[in-house]
Amino acid sequence: MTQRDASALAARAAEAASAESALSGDEAADILFQLLLDVARRQHPQIASVLVGDSKVSDVTPELLSRVFQAHGIWFQLLAIAEQHSAMRERRQDERERGEAAVQGTFANLVATAAARGVEAAELRDQLASMRIRPVITAHPTEAKRVTVLEKHRRIYRLLVELEQPRWTARERAALIDQLRDEIELLWMTGELRLEKPSVDQEVAWGLHFFHETLFDGVPELLKKLDRALHQFYSGEHFQLTQFFQFGSWIGGDRDGNPFVTNDVTRRALAENALASLRHYEERLSVLLQRLSITERALPPPEAFREALARALAESGDGDQIAQRNPGEPYRQFLSCVLRKLKTTLARAERGRASGAAYYASADELIADLAIMEEALSESGSAGLARDLVRPARWAVELFRFRTLRLDLRENTTRLTQTVQALWRAKSGQEGEPPDADSPEWKAWIMAELAKPRQGASLGLSLPPDAQETLDLFKLACDRSEEFDREAFGSFILSMTRSVADVLAAYLLAKEAGMFRDAACVEACTLPITPLFETITDLRAAPAIMRELLAIPVVRRSVRAQGGIQEVMIGYSDSNKDGGFLSSNWELFKAQNRLTKIGNEAGIPIAFFHGRGGSVSRGGLPTAHAIAAQPAGSIRGRFRVTEQGEVVSFKYANRGTAAYQMEVLAAGVFEHALISEREEALTPRAEFDEAMEALSGAAHAAYAGLIGHPGLLAYFQAASPLEEISLLNIGSRPARRFGVRSLSDLRAIPWVFAWAQNRHVITGWYGVGSGIASFLDVRKERGAALLQRMFRESRLFRLIIAEVEKTMCLVDLSIAREYASLVPDASVRDEIFGLIEAEFALTRDMVRRVSEEHEIGERFPHYRARLDHRLPTINKINREQVELLRGFRASTNELAKEAYKSNLLLSINCIASGLGSTG
Structure with missing residues (x-):
């Protein structure tokens, strides 16, 4: 780019920044596009011609095609950054114009509304005391961007923020433009595809990246916002904030079908999680040490602090030198002692060796030291410094402790059952087969083992390697929680839970590992066991399973010892794959309602862990709307949800966006806890429930007819890049749980990913049209009036x-037909595509009838505008991908196949970037 070009862009940016509207999304996107064009013109002029539309994608040589895909992929990424920046700026503008209390999704709005409605401070205190919100970062393979790319995105976002400031001179603004160009050029030269599958250790580093960038500082700021809102609208009232918002993780602990997550990997993940928090505290307290240059003459400390300082100096072993280095500055002296102790703690964690110097045995000790300093400043008359400087540091340690996040462990029932069967053989001394896992005899044996006092000799039982590895996982959880942090682990997630015996098997392994801490090991398990109900069948069976489970004494004792709440995880992905979008949502809603009642009857409340993915098909709904539509009384301030793949980078890569996403989630949960059981919109209505049951049944039947079609698997494999997606190195986990090539064994992520790539996107709409049409065939105009009323009054519907409307906007049947042309069997191709084409037309008509709109998606102008920027390009890449798939599959020469493969994978990556999600 010439200096004149940079100056021209800088002038446009300056004009926008000086205007009242600042730098709009379109202006930011235009600047980024011009910079991308400049890089492309210098690197490959022909690609620049494709970007501006002067040439077609098909015009370039096969050698340049990869660069075309990369250029389009970069543009989609830059466009997303510009949109995030614009959304953040609009939120700030909204707050400036209307005030924070008028902005939906903020704590200020929620607390102001509560005060206006006459909600007593005592009720707020009660709700806050029971609030527990935990987003859980997972390593599901849906993030196609490498960490090095995410870091460049972060710098581009920050440069856009800087560019819109009006204070810069023309020279300074041109320099910022140059920096933007440099970052885009670096993106151009950075490989988008991973050459090898990431290791689990790399995935751990990927997850921790977001804490270093935004979350270590962002979560304490979230608490500060709530604290400010409470004191603003409930002046004179005292609120003690608990650390209700914490993060969890599955990275390094989720071994469900992932052979690369071993116990050694889990140990390393725990160590890295601990080190990340300790290093952050060292950095944060070093800055605090520099700032707190308070002399005792200016602010004499209380006597209690002087005594604490004397003890700290004596314990440090270097008290005289510390006092001489900071003479007359007691707070610096105290912080020097704290930092010295923290550095020793960090060194012990890094090297795994003990030393004679004083260290923090737990996060509680560091919290206590920071509380001493905070109280001393407040008592001395500097409450502002205590609140603004020390309290956020204390909150950070309370939030992240010596573990950054709580690591969940996950395994499936098949593996656990095999382990317990091996245990049966070892304990009984028999070579034969144990009772059938579904039999009453099997459950009775497990119950009897749970009731027996644990014998020390049982630890020496000889088990097969796989079974020993699973048992050792529980031993690791038993031993390492004390080594790292008492909250290092979250819970044990039991995938594919089908029976009470499945859950009791997890309790038995926990007992064998020593996780029952009473002398006889029969009273209570210290590790929470969370059953996961995933398929439609499992969701329907869940109430009966949980009713029986919560009546078992050892389970009741364990739950009460763990805090009195039984957690249940519900799966959006597999229930959708199993039953279709409408039926999945209805079955999830019903299961929550029934499980909530069962928990109430048992005197043990049930809290839900929502296994949502990034796409709509896997439960990735708008946060506030999704929470508001949950059954009344089903949240009660406790909300766990998975944050998977590209969702993590979308929500938490940038500081402003992360702050907004966390506040929307926390405020939504708080609001639901406060008012859901008083809201008319969530009051159960028999006629609505009856209608939903009828709609769901018919929709499920239509969906089951498609996925049960004998030719669907062959169609899906040929008419989508399903098998080729597994060649993308975007996750350590295999695409199938047990390696069998069947629809039932295929994980939900590649199922959704592949249907999105080929633009059928059946996972987000198929069956809905048939469900509504069947309902209207029976109830005629009276039924249409009911559905229209439900559309207005039922949040869920x-x-x-x-x-469904948003998903249908992504469907393009003309492109889908081109993918279908890859199916070699014409009869299978025509029959399956005919079913999809007919259902799409029916769904479009039925949805328009219910919503009383002329066009699908017309209620979402911003969403449609976003797609208008992307779909023309995505359509071109889709058509190229069809030809690449054809050539790749037909190639017998390995060199030719490898050439096709690179471009094919880049096309998959590019389409995923354009759509904004993979699975």
């Missing part, structure tokens, strides 16, 4: 219809 309206949310389902809204997300």
Whole structure:
């Protein structure tokens, strides 16, 4: 780019920044596009011609095709950054114009509304005391961007923020433009595809990246916002904030079908999680040490602090030198002692060796030291410094402790059952087969083992290697929680839970590992066991399973010892794959309602862990709307949700966006806890429930007819890049749980990913049209009036219809037909595609009838505008991908196949970037 070009862009940016509207999304996107064009012109002029539309994708040589895909992929990424920046700026503008209390999704709005409605401070205190919100970062393979790319995105976002400031001179603004160009050029030269599958250790580093960038500082700021809102609208009231917002993780602990997550990997993940928090505290307290240059003459400390300082100096072993280095500055002296102790703690964690110097045995000790300093400043008359400087540091340690996040462990029932069967053989001394896992005899044996006092000799039982590895996982959880942090682990997630015996098997392994801490090991398990119900069948069976489970004494004792709440995880992905979008949402809603009642009857409340993915098909709904549509009384301030793949980078890569996403989640949960059981919109209505049951049944039948079609697997494998997606190195985990090539064994992520790539996107709409049409065939105009009323008054139904509409905007049947041309069997191709084409037309008509709109998606102008920027390019890449798939599959020469493979994978990556999600 010439200096004149840079100056021209800088002038446009300056004009926008000086205007009242600042730098709009379109202006930011235009600047980024011009810079990308400049890089492309210098690197490959022909690609620049494709970017501006003067040439077609098909015009370039096969050698340049990869660069075309990369250029389009970069543009989609830059466009997303510009949109995030614009959304953040609009939120700030909204707050400036209307005030924070008028902005939906903020704590200020929620607390102001509560005060206006006459909600007593005592009720707020009660709700806050029971609030527990935990987003859980998972290593599901849906993030196609490498950490090095994410870091460049972060710098581009920050440069856009800087560019819109009006204070810069023309020279300084041109320099910022140059920096933007440099970052885009570096993106151009950075390989988008991973050459090898990431290791689990690399995935751990990927997850921790977001804490270093935004979350270590962002979560304490979230608490500060709530604290400010409470004191603003409930002046004179005292609120003690608990650390209700914490993060969890599955990275390094989720071994469900992932052979690369071993116990050694889990140990390393725990160590890295601990080190990340300790290094952050060292950095944060070093800055605090520099700032707190308070002399005792200016602010004499209380006597209690002087005594604490004397003890700290004596314990440090170097008290005289510390006092001489900071003479007359007691707070610096105290912080020097704290930092010295923290550095020793960090060194012990890094090297795994003990030393004679004083260290923090737990996060509680560091919290206590920071509380001493905070109280001393407040008592001395500097409450502002205590609140603004020390309290956020204390909150950070309370939030992240010596573990950054809580690591969940996950395994499936098949593996656990095999382990317990091996245990049966070892304990009984028999070579034969144990009772059938579904039999009453099997459950009775497990119950009897749980009731027996644990014998020390049982630790020496000889088990097969796989079984020993699973048992050792529980031993690791038993031993390492004390080594790292008492909250190092979250819970044990039991995938594919099908029976009470499945859950009891996890309790038995925990007992064998020493996780029952009473002398006889029969009273209570210290590790929470969370059953995961995933398929439609499992969701329907969940209430009966949980009713029986919560009546078992050892389970009741364990839950009460762990805090009195039984957690249940519900799966959005597999229930959708199993039953279709409408039926999945209805079955999840019903299961939550029934499980909530069962928990109430048992005197043990049930809290839900929502296994949501990034796409609509896997539960990735707008946060506030999704929470607001949950059954009344089903949250009660406790909300766990998975944050998977590209969702993590979308929500938490940038500081402003992360702050917004966390506040929307926390405020939504708080609001639901406060008002859901008083809201008319969530009051159960028999006629609505009856209608939903009928709609769900017919929709499920239509969906089951498609996925049960004998030719669907062959169609899906040929008419999508399903098998080729597994060649993308975007996750350590295999695409199938047990390696069998069947639809039932295929994980939900590649199922959704492949249907999105080929633009059928059946996972977000198929069956809905048949469900509505069947309902109207029976109830005629009276039924149409009921559905239209439900659309207006039922949050769940309206949310389902809204997300179906959005998904249908992504469908392009002309492109889908080109993918279908890859199916060699004409009869299979025509029959399956005919079913999809007919259902799409029916769904479009039925949704328009219910919503009383002329066009699908017309209620979402911003969403449609976003797609208008992307779909023309995505369509071109889709058509190229069809030809690449054809050539790749037909190639017998390995060199030719490898050439096709690179471009094919880049096309998959590019389409995923354009759509904004993979699975």
